[in-house]
Amino acid sequence: MNRHDIRLLQAMRHYPSVTITLPTHRTSPDNKQDPIRVKNLVTDATNRLLGEFSRRDVEPLLSRLDALVNDIDYRYTLDGLALFVNRDIGRMFILPFTLPERVVVDETFWTRGLVFALNRTLRYWVLALSEQPTRLFEGVREHLQEMTNEGFPMTHTGPGGERGLPNDPAINRSAYRDERHRQFFRQVSAALTPFITDDPLPLALVGVDRYLAFFREVSPHAGAVVTTLTGNHDKTPTHELGKLVWPLVEQNLAIRRTEALKELDAAISAQKYASTLGEVWRFAHEGRVDVLLVEEDYHQAVRVADDGMTLTPVDDPTLPDVVEDAVDEIIAVVLENNGRVVFVNNGALPQHQRIATILRY
CATH class of the missing domain: 3.30.960.10 (eRF1 domain 1)
Structure with missing residues (x-):
């Protein structure tokens, strides 16, 4: 899903x-x-x-x-x-x-x-580049689910793919084949666009060096790529492919968490940050959150005052007129406003009471 x-x-x-x-x-x-x-x-x-x-x-x-x-x-x-x-x-x-x-x-x-x-789930896209065919997967840890709609899987049916190259001595067959591969990977990139737009997750690429290079050359989504698995994996079973890709993605996500904490330190110095649940709630609903950092297992039920901004923590999330988890609500609001959410290890934000933001202004 x-x-x-x-x-x-x-x-x-x-x-x-x-x-x-x-x-x-x-x-x-x-x-x-x-x-x-x-x-x-x-x-x-x-x-x-x-x-x-x-x-x-x-x-x-x-x-x-x-x-x-x-x-x-x-x-x-x-x-x-x-x-x-x-x-x-x-x-x-x-x-x-x-x-x-x-x-x-x-x-x-x-x-x-x-x-x-x-x-709250660490998800990512996997694009396995190939002529026969290019496949798209959604990943959660080592589990991959293949997307079989909106054009995927996609086969290179033109010259240099399913169709042979023209038998014309006047044509540079290598250059001709490369250009047809570029055209194919432009089509792949266009088919990927709705998925990246709807769900802008980290992107892992799989494929041989030539295909990786062509995709990076022609695709506007090259900036979303966080890791690559080099090699021909056309016949690698999905469950095995997930086991190969996930450690690479996990390593990158750890780097991103470290970078986000450094960004938060810089925002604190520039006075462009907020912390504690109540402050973060307010800035999130004002659309001012650029990056939200939250500890992985932080949950908190609250009662919201009539002003919509004042929170009172409660112990029982099943009570009437209680927001079951204010942290989940904040995450949803930040994502709806095109903010970025970074989950950090438990205990990483003690001075901020487990949640902090980098503000847009």
Whole structure:
């Protein structure tokens, strides 16, 4: 799941729309309980629907939900599962992060928890450059999920790719082939643009030296590249490719965290920073946050005053009129305003009470 998927779900409005989320398990014996928990949640959703509608009215929705559940292969579940069903669609996402156990029947799908979980997940793009074909993956740690829409995977069908080079002695075959490769990787770059625009994550490139060079030469997205894995990996299984790429990405993210802390020190000297939860909340909602730094496991439930800016921490996030996690809210607001979020190690921001910002002005 990526932000594009969430936007599609958020755009759909029809009552009833059913959302089912739950944590799942990767290994036995913990995953033995997952089918039972899914069945119980589906029964809960079904009973809610039949308490309000006739079976005939909701039979298409229930059939779609049953079809989704029947497609779950519990041998390959990860940390979370989300099901979305209404009269028009049925979508299932197997996710590499945990989700609360919840059934929601509403006019819209419940995506709030997904947004917050997605915001806290270290994700990245992997673009595996090749003629046969170029593939795009979304990565979470060592787990890769291939994108099979919006033009990907993409095969070089022109001369120098699937089609042979022209048999003309007047043509410099090497230069001709190189130019056709440049054209192909321009097309790859254009297909990548919607993904990078919707979800501007770090980009890892995979490929032989020639293809890496061509992409960097022709693509406006070369600046998003954080690491490269050199070599021909056309036949490398996805799970093996993830194991090769993730350590390189992880190393780069560690460097970025160090650089962000240095940027914060410079912002403190220039008096262009804010810290503590209440101050960061205010500046985030004013759209002034350029970079948000937050410790990885920092969560805080709060009650927000009528002015919308004054926060009072509370211990119980389930109380009425309480924002379950003000830190998640801040992260979402910063990202919506095109700010950057950097998660740092726990204990890295003690003088700032675990959260700090570099301000735009």
